[in-house]
Amino acid sequence: ETYCNAFHHCIGGTDHIVRCTGELQWDDRKKECGWESFVRCGSPKKMLPHENKFNSTFCTGRNDG
Numbered sequence: 751e752t753y754c755n756a757f758h759h760c761i762g763g764t765d766h767i768v769r770c771t772g773e774l775q776w777d778d779r780k781k782e783c784g785w786e787s788f789v790r791c792g793s794p795k796k797m798l799p800h801e802n803k804f805n806s807t808f809c810t811g812r813n814d815g
Contacts, residue, residue, distance in 0.1 A: 753776075754775045754776065754786075754789075754791035754792075755769055755770050755774070755775050755776065756768060756769045756770065756776060757770075757776045757778070758809065760809035760812050760813070760814050761814055762814065763809050763810065763812075764809060765809040770783035771783065773785075773786065774786075775789040775791055776789070776791075777789045777790075
């Protein structure tokens with residue numbers, strides 16, 4: 751699932767969701783967090799809640815990073 755304020759970081763095949771700080775949003779093109787006015791997130795905008803419970807297979811077969 752895609753969120754505007756977070757990104758996936760794979761370590762040893764395990765999916766770690768990393769949130770951007772404050773009001774910043776993830777810019778997948780630049781691979782960094784940035785201000786909303788400079789980031790295209792999509793519509794409707796989805797923000798990762800503070801507590802996230804998920805069962806992700808995002809990192810299966812992917813390299814670390």
